[in-house]
Amino acid sequence: MRAIRFETTGGPEVLQLVELPAPRPGAGEILIRHQAVGLNFIDTYHRSGLYPVALPSGLGVEGAGVVEAVGEGVERFQPGDLAAYASGPLGAYAELHVVPAERAVRLPAGIDVSIAAAALLKGMTAEFLLRRCHPVAAGETILIHAAAGGVGQILVQWAKQLGAVVIATVGSEPKAERVRALGADHVILYRQEDVAAQVRRITGGAGVPVAYDSVGAATFDATLASLARRGLFVSYGNASGPPPPLEIGRLARAGSMFLTRPTLFDYVASVEELDESAAALFAIIASGGVRIEIGQTFPLAEARAAHEALEGRATTGASLLIP
Numbered sequence: 001m002r003a004i005r006f007e008t009t010g011g012p013e014v015l016q017l018v019e020l021p022a023p024r025p026g027a028g029e030i031l032i033r034h035q036a037v038g039l040n041f042i043d044t045y046h047r048s049g050l051y052p053v054a055l056p057s058g059l060g061v062e063g064a065g066v067v068e069a070v071g072e073g074v075e076r077f078q079p080g081d082l083a084a085y086a087s088g089p090l091g092a093y094a095e096l097h098v099v100p101a102e103r104a105v106r107l108p109a110g111i112d113v114s115i116a117a118a119a120l121l122k123g124m125t126a127e128f129l130l131r132r133c134h135p136v137a138a139g140e141t142i143l144i145h146a147a148a149g150g151v152g153q154i155l156v157q158w159a160k161q162l163g164a165v166v167i168a169t170v171g172s173e174p175k176a177e178r179v180r181a182l183g184a185d186h187v188i189l190y191r192q193e194d195v196a197a198q199v200r201r202i203t204g205g206a207g208v209p210v211a212y213d214s215v216g217a218a219t220f221d222a223t224l225a226s227l228a229r230r231g232l233f234v235s236y237g238n239a240s241g242p243p244p245p246l247e248i249g250r251l252a253r254a255g256s257m258f259l260t261r262p263t264l265f266d267y268v269a270s271v272e273e274l275d276e277s278a279a280a281l282f283a284i285i286a287s288g289g290v291r292i293e294i295g296q297t298f299p300l301a302e303a304r305a306a307h308e309a310l311e312g313r314a315t316t317g318a319s320l321l322i323p
């Protein structure tokens with residue numbers, strides 16, 4: 001099979017297309033023939049070394065396709081089922097991949113394989129952020145950074161379904177247009193405007209009870225300054241680099257703030273949580289409440305170009321690799 005591997009960490013140029021023997025599923029595992037592979041920002045952290053992995057390594061944590069074989073003891077799937085997964089193991093950038101059966105979900109009728117690969121990781125992230133990390137209430141005004149991105153677009157739409165007033169930040173005017181079309185109530189161009197000042201203006205000085213920040217270093221101070229007293233800072237990504245170290249007293253001085261640094265893995269840690277999160281996502285997609293934009297597709301062999309586009313802020317919505 002064809003797969004992308006890397007032997008050293010670095011820029012997109014470390015990604016290499018190689019031929020490997022087809023893997024076989026062990027006990028409790030399934031073999032999936034990918035029809036689509038999800039591209040995620042976390043893939044760039046694994047490739048660059050920001051999140052260390054044992055080398056040499058495969059890349060990618062999300063894919064969807066047909067179950068080709070099941071290992072001993074697997075009852076959750078049968079050959080021929082359509083399945084998707086979103087929490088590894090690393091190696092999704094390949095024609096075939098073996099994953100634990102309890103880390104994969106079956107696709108319900110009506111959910112296209114490409115949509116599943118584009119949405120499972122990003123959409124379950126939106127699910128836990130909006131429903132469990134902080135249960136967003138109708139009427140709350142919330143701040144969502146990088147709102148035109150893969151996770152961002154789902155957050156905006158799902159938050160609107162929950163009745164929130166959404167303040168969205170984006171890096172360009174075309175992305176602003178996109179998130180307005182998705183229902184964002186207020187859009188801030190965070191490369192030009194003072195985010196905290198705009199949030200205070202929009203909220204009549206109060207600030208927001210929760211802010212979802214996936215940008216990290218570049219937005220950390222503005223996010224903290226945008227929160228209402230006793231607000232929750234959800235730092236869930238590092239697209240511009242990791243946030244700076246925090247002196248805890250800053251949380252007190254800012255207004256008795258809460259700070260959490262969640263990862264999807266801890267919110268879908270059990271098979272029950274995984275199934276519940278995926279079911280909520282598939283239901284809101286099926287209802288039309290959340291539409292998944294596949295903004296870009298790349299052949300598997302062009303994984304480097306895909307990483308350049310994602311890190312170069314040149315993508316909107318979700319991106320797929322097609323084996």
Ligand SMILES: NC(=O)c1ccc[n+]([C@@H]2O[C@H](COP(=O)([O-])OP(=O)(O)OC[C@H]3O[C@@H](n4cnc5c(N)ncnc54)[C@H](OP(=O)(O)O)[C@@H]3O)[C@@H](O)[C@H]2O)c1
Nearest residue numbers: 040041146149150151170171214237238239240263264313
């Ligand atoms: N904690 C978790 O469990 C979890 C799970 C999934 C995703 N995430 C995080 O969520 C974020 C979004 O992931 P995604 O895959 O959907 O990616 P994405 O949002 O489609 O792409 C990242 C976006 O971040 C913005 N950005 C701001 N500063 C940037 C910079 N210096 N370099 C590159 N991009 C920058 C860009 O949008 P603009 O052009 O509008 O600025 C860019 O399009 C990532 O930070 C990811 O790590 C976390």
